[in-house]
Amino acid sequence: MEKRPSVDELREIARRARIETLKAIYLAGSGHPGGSLSIMDILVALYFGGFVNVDPKNPYKPDRDRVVLSKGHAAPAFYTILAFKGFFDRELLYTLRKLGSPLQGHVSRKHTPGVEASTGSLGQGLSIALGMALKAKVDGANYRTYALLSDGELQEGMTWEAAMTAKHYRPKRLIAIVDNNNIQLDDFVHRVNSGIYPIEEKFEACGWHAITVEDGHDFNQLLEALEEAVKVSEEKPVAVRAITVKGKGVKFMENNPAWHGKAPDREKFIEAMKDLGVSDEEIEEFLNKYDRKG
Amino acid sequence: MFLYTKDAPKGDLRKVYGETLVELGKKDPKLCVVDGDLSTSTKTAMFGREFPERFFNVGIDEQNLVGVASGLAYDKDRTVFASSFSMFLTGRAWEIIRQHVGYNDLPVKLVATHTGITVGPDGASHQMNEDIAIMRAIPNMRVVVPADSNILKKILYKVYEHPGAFYVRLTREKFPIVYPENVEFELGKGxxxxxxxxxxxxxxxxxxxxxxxxxxxxxxxxxxxxxxxxxxxxxxxxxxxxxxxxxxxxxxxxxxxxxxxxxxxxxxxxxxxxxxxxxxxxxxxxxxxxxxxxxxxxxxxxxxxxxxxxxxxxxxxxxxx
The missing domain is CATH 3.40.50.920 (Rossmann fold)
Structure with a gap:
């Protein structure tokens, strides 16, 4: 395996990924920036921290690790990571949500290499991941299966059907990661339906090992939690609750439910780029080249 | 070409389903079966007894049932049969079926029992009269309805060999035999x-x-x-x-x-x-x-x-x- 980048290098990858993700959403004119930015560091830790064994040249090789993006609306972040890993050209990100693009509004295995399951309808990914983990058991395969969940989708009963069933079958190497940004479409999660809390205890009651990451944007904490998850998942399924900030990295989006599911206008886009440390020249060059809304 | 007479003997569709699953399971070591606490009634339990390591009885959670079946099938390197009563399989889990089995045309074969009013004494909650309507509305989904246990057997083999998504409608009732044992089934041929x-x-x-x-x-x-x-x-x-x-x-x-x-x-x-x-x-x-x-x-x-x-x-x- 390649050497793991330093924490500083991971941070820089995440910063560049946030920039590309927001460019894609801006050009698309729609999409979900908040949840894409909150999960970004988790994705970078997984894919660049050495936790996901994938080969972009052979995206569906049988022994690859599976990553099911249950929160399928974080598609822009996921596509950016896949592009950074080399699954497809980065320019393709700028076709997000456009007619004929392989980059659908919510991830689709039919359309995009590196996607494991077609999602977008919430609450289904843990069950799909469970099926994939059980397949490894049937086949005697050693791959890991990750399910990336939102906190809001823990309100879907199907998530807990899968959690309980995982206790019964105890497949190895099944890891759920909850991107706990505490915001769903309408409002803060604790205001819409606070019943999802406590999260760790629920998974533990379902026979899972639970890990809390107090700052889901701190790579030291993320890497440490993932190391533990990988180890314990040899014995039982593991749930990682990563406490994150919705819209992380862009001040006006941070912790603001309004930025769950809308694209920034030109002015706000430029402000976001500046927040992420993009130079005026780079912003102007990008807009001149790609922004036909101008 | 057909056998039917007014006093034709009856054939048990569910039993033939269970027996055929065992045959297919012997033939194909990758075949998996998923059920939701109704396996003794749908007869998938016959497969479960022979191949416990490839049989998943996930309990009373049909959405998860279809999710697990889809997860097993996403690589399209195996056939997965998924069974329950039709009300719960096609009704309760419809959107999971659409999102994964249908959209990705997975080799998940949904075989449901207990359809129509002949479900009988259980009443309206179990009498699934809308399953064909909701299954045929899903793109990629093929819908097959056997008239007897002889053609069912042929259907199950064809459905197994086909790479895509299927819904096969079985019932609780035994049906009079209509077809000879050597009947041939071809998808889309009546x-x-x-x-x-x-x-x-x-x-x-x-x-x-x-x-x-x-x-x-x-x-x-x-x-x-x-x-x-x-x-x-x-x-x-x-x-x-x-x-x-x-x-x-x-x-x-x-x-x-x-x-x-x-x-x-x-x-x-x-x-x-x-x-x-x-x-x-x-x-x-x-x-x-x-x-x-x-x-x-x-x-x-x-x-x-x-x-x-x-x-x-x-x-x-x-x-x-």
């Missing part, structure tokens, strides 16, 4: 089980044998010669066969133990409306719910017994003139 010139009856499932009995009554009592067709697959449906028969008879009646909304009747009517418009009479469960009773009592209540069918068809024909 059978003319009786030839006639005055009207065409298109029927599926248990209603195939009822339609054949009704055709005999129509001939004996009213001198009407009915052609009887079993399309077997409702989606894709045998369009050339339907058009050819409609051209010959000029009148079509559909009979199904399913709602008249969205099922066989609508599938047949759509084909004929586009290609050869003739009057079509849809017979099935009207826009209502079932209730408790024996299968036979309920079939009579809904006018689906052969004598009732013959009379309803004859009345409709009279009204056309």
């Amino acid at each position: 059978f003319v089980l009786r030839e006639g010139k005055d009207l065409t009856i298109v029927a599926i499932g248990l209603m195939v044998s009822h339609a054949l009995d009704a055709a005999t009554i129509l001939k004996e009592k009213y001198g009407v010669e009915a052609e009887v067709i079993d399309p077997v697959s409702v989606k894709p449906i045998d369009e050339p066969l339907l058009v050819e028969s409609a051209k010959k008879t000029g009148k079509v009646v559909t009979i199904e133990e399913h709602s008249v909304i969205g099922g066989l009747g609508d599938a047949v009517a759509s084909v004929l409306a586009e290609r050869y418009p003739v009057p079509v009479k849809k017979i099935g469960i009207p826009d209502t719910y079932g209730e408790s009773g024996t299968a036979q009592e309920l079939l009579r209540k809904f006018g689906l017994m052969p004598d009732q069918l013959a009379e309803r068809i004859y009345d409709w024909l009279k009204g056309l003139k």
Whole structure:
């Protein structure tokens, strides 16, 4: 395996990924920036921290690790990571949500290499991941299966059907990661339906090992939690609750439910780029080249 | 070519399903089966006893049942059979079926039992009369309805060999044998089980044998010669066969133990409306719910017994003139 980048290098990858993700959403004119930015560091830790064994040249090789993006609306972040890993050209990100693009509004295995399951309808990914983990058991395969969940989708009963069933079958190497940004479409999660809390205890009651990451944007904490998850998942399924900030990295989006599911206008886009440390020249060059809304 | 007589012996569809799963499981070490606490009734338990490591009884959670089946099948390197009662499998888990099995055309074979009003005493909560409608609305989903246990066996082998998504509709009731054991099933190909010139009856499932009995009554009592067709697959449906028969008879009646909304009747009517418009009479469960009773009592209540069918068809024909 390649050497793991330093924490500083991971941070820089995440910063560049946030920039590309927001460019894609801006050009698309729609999409979900908040949840894409909150999960970004988790994705970078997984894919660049050495936790996901994938080969972009052979995206569906049988022994690859599976990553099911249950929160399928974080598609822009996921596509950016896949592009950074080399699954497809980065320019393709700028076709997000456009007619004929392989980059659908919510991830689709039919359309995009590196996607494991077609999602977008919430609450289904843990069950799909469970099926994939059980397949490894049937086949005697050693791959890991990750399910990336939102906190809001823990309100879907199907998530807990899968959690309980995982206790019964105890497949190895099944890891759920909850991107706990505490915001769903309408409002803060604790205001819409606070019943999802406590999260760790629920998974533990379902026979899972639970890990809390107090700052889901701190790579030291993320890497440490993932190391533990990988180890314990040899014995039982593991749930990682990563406490994150919705819209992380862009001040006006941070912790603001309004930025769950809308694209920034030109002015706000430029402000976001500046927040992420993009130079005026780079912003102007990008807009001149790609922004036909101008 | 077909065996059916008024006193034909009955065949157990669920038993044949269980036995065939065991045969397929011996043949294919990758085959997996998922059920939801109804395996002793759907008969997938027969597979589970032989191959416990490839059998997943996930309990009473049909959304998760379909999710797990999809997760097992996403790489398309194996066939997965998923079973429950139809109400819970196709009804409860419809959107999971659409999102994964249908959208990605996964090799997940949904085989549901307990369809129609012949579910009987359990009543409306268990009598699934809308499954064909909601399954055929899903792109990629193929919908097959066996008329007896002999063709079911052939269907299951074809469904297993096919790379894509299927819905196979079984029932709780045993059906009279209609086909010989050496019948061949081909997706989208129907059978003319009786030839006639005055009207065409298109029927599926248990209603195939009822339609054949009704055709005999129509001939004996009213001198009407009915052609009887079993399309077997409702989606894709045998369009050339339907058009050819409609051209010959000029009148079509559909009979199904399913709602008249969205099922066989609508599938047949759509084909004929586009290609050869003739009057079509849809017979099935009207826009209502079932209730408790024996299968036979309920079939009579809904006018689906052969004598009732013959009379309803004859009345409709009279009204056309």
